[in-house]
Amino acid sequence: MGAATGKRGRPPRYLLSSIAVCGVCGARTRVGSQNASSQSAQGKELPHRYRVYECAGSPGATGFHVSIRQEYLDEIVTDAVLARVADMDFQTPRALAEDEDGTERRALRLEIKADYIWLEKVHEAAEQRAQPELLEAQEKIVFPKIEAALDRIDILENLDPLVRRLRRAQSALSIWTSMSVGQQRHVVSTLVIPRIDPVGADARGQRGPNADRVKLIWRTHAE
Numbered sequence: 001m002g003a004a005t006g007k008r009g010r011p012p013r014y015l016l017s018s019i020a021v022c023g024v025c026g027a028r029t030r031v032g033s034q035n036a037s038s039q040s041a042q043g044k045e046l047p048h049r050y051r052v053y054e055c056a057g058s059p060g061a062t063g064f065h066v067s068i069r070q071e072y073l074d075e076i077v078t079d080a081v082l083a084r085v086a087d088m089d090f091q092t093p094r095a096l097a098e099d100e101d102g103t104e105r106r107a108l109r110l111e112i113k114a115d116y117i118w119l120e121k122v123h124e125a126a127e128q129r130a131q132p133e134l135l136e137a138q139e140k141i142v143f144p145k146i147e148a149a150l151d152r153i154d155i156l157e158n159l160d161p162l163v164r165r166l167r168r169a170q171s172a173l174s175i176w177t178s179m180s181v182g183q184q185r186h187v188v189s190t191l192v193i194p195r196i197d198p199v200g201a202d203a204r205g206q207r208g209p210n211a212d213r214v215k216l217i218w219r220t221h222a223e
């Protein structure tokens with residue numbers, strides 16, 4: 001069963017069930033629910049339930065070491081993944097042997113940088129002469145060259161197509177929100193293992209997402 005499909009082939013409903021792991025025993029997590037109550041404006045107790053990711057334990061061992069509110073962990077991990085793919089130094093999980101030391105990719109990145117510096121110069125000249133068409137003409141030539149260099153870098157990095165779409169997007173968030181939960185799960189599990197640690201004594205009773213409890217174990221280049 002891959003991370004992209006749920007039980008009996010149903011589309012998965014939650015981002016991190018069985019992807020996030022327990023920080024105590026290393027078991028995968030499942031979705032459970034917890035009871036809570038809050039005070040209404042009239043001082044009445046209002047019972048409600050909320051979903052959590054919780055340690056599922058392993059055969060012969062007790063589980064329930066940790067649990068964390070589902071929406072909080074989703075938010076923490078989503079923010080981290082989107083920041084990760086936007087990072088200029090982002091290293092993709094795999095690289096092809098043909099450019100193992102990254103020489104070609106470094107050369108391509110220098111070319112792209114030089115192209116942008118050239119366009120900046122043309123931009124200045126075009127403004128001085130009040131001839132915007134100078135810049136437009138150069139952009140028509142240089143942009144496809146930059147695009148081709150970026151495509152080549154992606155091929156060399158053997159980048160996962162979904163991760164690649166996120167990385168190249170103007171707004172990674174809008175691409176992310178357009179993905180199915182199954183696709184989002186694929187992206188997360190390609191990049192990171194979220195580990196949930198127990199609540200520290202000092203943070204008990206604290207409300208809201210507690211990012212300190214979540215250790216993000218990023219998959220590295222070498223895998």
Ligand SMILES: [Zn+2]
Nearest residue numbers: 022025055065
């Ligand atoms: Zn556990």
